[in-house]
Amino acid sequence: MSLFAIQRLATTWFWTAEWMTDMEGMQKKAEKVVEDPSNELWSPLVDKVLIPLGQITLIILLAYIALRYVDRVIDRLLNISRFHQKKGATLNRLIKSTARYAICFIAIIAVLEKLDVPVTSILAGAGIVGLAVGFGAQNLVKDVISGFFIIFDNQMDLGDYVQINGNIEGTVEEIGLRVTKIREFSQRLHYVSNGEITRVTNYNRDRMRPLVGVTVPYEADQELVQRTLHDINEDLSRRLAPYVIEPFSLFGVTNIQHDGVEYTIMGVVTPEEYWMVEREMRKTIVRVFHEKGIEIAYPRQILVPSQDLRPIFPVVPQNEKKPEEQKRKEIETEPSREKGDVPEGEDG
Known part of the structure; x- marks a missing residue:
């Protein structure tokens, strides 16, 4: 008998033995089903299909309820806490976003466990991948850390x-x-x-100091200007009292410019009304100065004619010659006389 025939006979015997074993197992399984049909038929269906399916459905339902009510819970917690209104609004979005991600992640992991998926291996692989991505995305990690510090x-x-x-x-x-x-x-x-x-x-931290400068010409009455600015400060402190932390005052002469003298008035107000207060200060200065007849400086040139101005060096007109120069010119222009020449009109 050849080697090929022996190998074929052995393979046939192996498959025959395995088939006989399967037949015996199927026969025993059939006998158990006949003896206890309710347990043998429904138990695997319940244990392997219905119970995991119900657990997955419950996980999804709980995750949906958590996502739906997490916003209300966070809003209520921030309302009863001692956070500042703006601080609470800032943290509100951040906490809600983080909570949603956390709920979805936990729900996905729970569903995978019920499906007999090796979650541990997936998490380990995800950790390695996350570590590699972290090294490659250092700017992203830097942004996230900086965001936490900015908020807190x-x-x-x-x-x-x-x-x-x-x-x-x-x-x-x-x-x-x-x-x-x-x-x-x-x-x-x-x-x-x-x-x-x-x-x-x-610009929105507790208090702000508005500073407004006004420049008047050198010719203006400086005493009148200072008295007028004091009156303006009192008027502003009275009209803007709900927003004023420190009353308005005259800071004094803050600069001497080419077009005049600069005065500055200032105060301390609440940050929300800072821009409005500065606009009102400028408008009041222009109105009161106009009523008092005080001029606000602007670039200009003043030309003052005078009759007493004399040139440093005297200017000689072109038609007037000096005596010496005139004599020299006459000598040069006189006709030359040679021996024997007699001018016209003269007798010999």
Whole structure:
């Protein structure tokens, strides 16, 4: 008998034995089903299909309820807390966004466990991938960390008027973990990465000092100007009293310019009304100065004619010659006389 025939016979015997074993197993399974049909038929269906399906449905339902009511819970917690209104509005969006991500992540992990998916291996692989991505996305990590510090250091809140890095100025519309949105007065919207924010100038922190300067000519009555500015300060302090923290005062002569003397008035007001107060200060100065007849300086030139002006060096007219020069010219122009020449009209 050849080797090929022996190998074929062995393979046939192996498959026959396996088939016989399967037949015996199927026979035993059939006998168990006949003996206890309810347990043997429905138990695997319940254990392997219905119970996991019900658990997955319950997880999805709980996640939906959590996502629906998490906003209300966060709003209520921030309302009963001692956060400032702007601070609460800033944290509101951040906490809601983080809570939604957390709920969705937990729900997905729970569903995968019920489906017998190896969650541990997936998380381990995701951790390795996240570590590699972290090394490659250092700017993203920097933005997120900077965003946390901006929020918890209370550098700025929603609605604050700020200046970013000395060149972007506007109102804060949103502070996220990665990007901060600043809208200018012209309504242009700037998206600034949190990692690029190195200097924040906030115009909405407790108090602001409006400073308004006015320049009057040198010829003006300086005593009258100072008395008028004192009256203006008293009027502003009285009319703007709800917004005034420190009364308005005259800071004095702050500059001597080529066109006149500069005076500055100032005060301390609430930050929300800072711009309105400065506009009102300028308008009041112009109105009162006009009523008092005080002129506000502007670039000008004054020409004063005088009859006493004399030239330093005397100017000789062109038709007037000096005596010496006239004599010299006469000598040069006199006709020369030679021997024997007799002028006309003269006898010999």
